[in-house]
Amino acid sequence: MSMFCYQCQETAMNKGCSMKVGVCGKTEDVANLQDVLIYSLKGMAIYAVKLREKGGLPTDEIKVFMAESLFSTITNANFDRDVFVNRIGEALRLRDELKAMAEKAGADLSDVVHDAALWSGSSAEDFDKKGEEVGVLMTENEDVRSLRELTIYGVKGMAAYTTHAQHLGFENEELFAFMEKALADTLNDNLSADELVALVMETGKFGVESMAILDKANTQTYGNPEITKVNIGAGDRPGILISGHDLRDMQALLEQTEGTGVDVYTHSEMLPANYYPAFKKYSHFHGNYGNSWWMQKEEFESFNGPVLFTTNCIVPPKKDASYADRVYTTNACGYPGFKHIVEDGNGKKDYSEIIEHAKKCKPPVEIESGEIVGGFAHNQVIALADKVVEAVKSGAIKKFFVMAGCDGRMKDRNYYTEFAKALPKDTVILTAGCAKYRYNKLDLGDIGGIPRVLDAGQCNDSYSLAVIALKLKEVFGLEDVNELPIAYNIAWYEQKAVIVLLALLYLGVKNIHLGPTLPAFLSPNVANVLVEKFGIAGIGTVEDDVRLFMGE
Numbered sequence: 001m002s003m004f005c006y007q008c009q010e011t012a013m014n015k016g017c018s019m020k021v022g023v024c025g026k027t028e029d030v031a032n033l034q035d036v037l038i039y040s041l042k043g044m045a046i047y048a049v050k051l052r053e054k055g056g057l058p059t060d061e062i063k064v065f066m067a068e069s070l071f072s073t074i075t076n077a078n079f080d081r082d083v084f085v086n087r088i089g090e091a092l093r094l095r096d097e098l099k100a101m102a103e104k105a106g107a108d109l110s111d112v113v114h115d116a117a118l119w120s121g122s123s124a125e126d127f128d129k130k131g132e133e134v135g136v137l138m139t140e141n142e143d144v145r146s147l148r149e150l151t152i153y154g155v156k157g158m159a160a161y162t163t164h165a166q167h168l169g170f171e172n173e174e175l176f177a178f179m180e181k182a183l184a185d186t187l188n189d190n191l192s193a194d195e196l197v198a199l200v201m202e203t204g205k206f207g208v209e210s211m212a213i214l215d216k217a218n219t220q221t222y223g224n225p226e227i228t229k230v231n232i233g234a235g236d237r238p239g240i241l242i243s244g245h246d247l248r249d250m251q252a253l254l255e256q257t258e259g260t261g262v263d264v265y266t267h268s269e270m271l272p273a274n275y276y277p278a279f280k281k282y283s284h285f286h287g288n289y290g291n292s293w294w295m296q297k298e299e300f301e302s303f304n305g306p307v308l309f310t311t312n313c314i315v316p317p318k319k320d321a322s323y324a325d326r327v328y329t330t331n332a333c334g335y336p337g338f339k340h341i342v343e344d345g346n347g348k349k350d351y352s353e354i355i356e357h358a359k360k361c362k363p364p365v366e367i368e369s370g371e372i373v374g375g376f377a378h379n380q381v382i383a384l385a386d387k388v389v390e391a392v393k394s395g396a397i398k399k400f401f402v403m404a405g406c407d408g409r410m411k412d413r414n415y416y417t418e419f420a421k422a423l424p425k426d427t428v429i430l431t432a433g434c435a436k437y438r439y440n441k442l443d444l445g446d447i448g449g450i451p452r453v454l455d456a457g458q459c460n461d462s463y464s465l466a467v468i469a470l471k472l473k474e475v476f477g478l479e480d481v482n483e484l485p486i487a488y489n490i491a492w493y494e495q496k497a498v499i500v501l502l503a504l505l506y507l508g509v510k511n512i513h514l515g516p517t518l519p520a521f522l523s524p525n526v527a528n529v530l531v532e533k534f535g536i537a538g539i540g541t542v543e544d545d546v547r548l549f550m551g552e
Contacts (some may be wrong), residue, residue, distance in 0.1 A: 003028035004137050006520040007153055008075040009493045010408055014520045016136075024076050025316035032131025033084035034073045038152065039134040040091035041066055043116035045183035047098035050112070052177055054105035062094050063176045064166065070159035070179070071332040075494040076293070077312035080334040085124045092120065114187050146523035147196035148186040150498070153521070154203040155182050157499030160245075160311070161210040161460050163332065167248040170217035178206045197529065204506030207499040211463035215378075218247055223277035224379040225457060230274045231287030232441075234366035235263050238358045241289055241303050243267040243296075244310030245458055246331055247276070249349070253308065254282045256351045262358045265289040265303075267296070268313070269434050272457035275375035288372070289364060292437040294409035297321065302365040306357045308341075309333050312494070313434075326361070328354055372440055374455035376430075378467035381454065388450065389475055392485065396447050398426040399550065400486045402469075404462045404500070405435040406493030412516040413438060416491055418542045420444065420453075424550065428452050430468065433459035433500075435491040462500045466507055481508055487549040488512040489539070492519070505534050515539035 006016035010023045020028050048058050069087050072078045121127055139145040162175050185199055250273045257264055263286040266273050271288045290299035293313035300307055300323040309329045317324045330341040341349055391397040420439035436455050444452040456464040473481045518538050530536040
């Protein structure tokens, strides 16, 4: 078997992609190179842990590289073979640098015997060959493998949030130290099952920290999100569509397009940029175009102008796609043939090529019209706490449903649209992430002026939903967050959703329903632990689940 990957929800037959091309579009050679990169990062982590034990710190270059490299292996982030060849070479160079730093600090490296810390290679051919030896299945015990991969996927999500915070100048050194420790621990064959479970829970703890630092970075830089009506129609000027999650790129693009006659539209997970006060001053910030990431093949065609990916989620275009030469990437994402924009020596990016490209394009074709409402992050909802509490006490609101997470292309995700429609009219949906596109344009009404769909923002803003729950627990004087009238019916797709799940488990949230399928990387025994300890469950039919959640 030349490829094996089961890190996302759409993995083949819910078992694992083991073909020439994965369901996401990742080719087998790229999949294997990603495995080699992760393996090399683990080798780096061994020396980083040794260095920290002697009071030393990895350089900023090393910390940035490790986080961005982890981010680049997230599902639908980067498909470019050359990128991974270069990153593996850099990982080996930095690994040797870390080794020298640890030795200089006085670390005893006599027990460093794992191949991940010792192997060498210098060419793409070397790395391809290594890809045949390393990967998920090199851990034979399926329960150990499951717990290790659960940790690694959580760390990948954590790295994504840490990278976004870094871009805005915010860091938490403990996060880097934990990611290094976690990667190294997944190579330790002496850890017991209980110790691996503890590592998974520790990953959730630092997942909370990663979302907290990113929340701080975003809000201190751009202000607290506000309740906002977002235009979803199209204008009559050329436009640039910005997708992904990175708000620093949003800021730079808005600054550089001001006065050019080019409008800026958000796409998919960039929708919540519309909620931040700092971006509202730009008159050419037109609104949001389109829907969830998986619909991009059709919507990029109709947009007509260039598209900028700041992060995942890229869907490989068809060979005859007319928009392929209009797509640009930056940061950790990439695709062969897409133009990639990098920072200059001062950390700045020049978007003039995209802007000039846009000027030559037709305006977007309008595919819908009207407005959608969002901006219900924790600061905004807590400001409405008195109104919310009164609605609960009066019985106007019977229950909140956290329906955060990811969207995907499989038909079984229609469940979430039908579930939202079937919920009683005295319930409110709390959402974050692209899962919201399954119901945020439905006319579900409001309860005493409170919309029945409260969108907190991006997937990382699931932190807001946890903060809201903890605040409501305090307001109602409850001992346990699980005593609140809140149910959790969460959709997942990739590794950022994994860290959100682990963070919720760390915060003590129980009885989370996860769908549309449970992760393939959970072995039966590990799944049973999650069921028994945390009440994790899958989804059933809409009718049965509504009755179950409402206690009928």
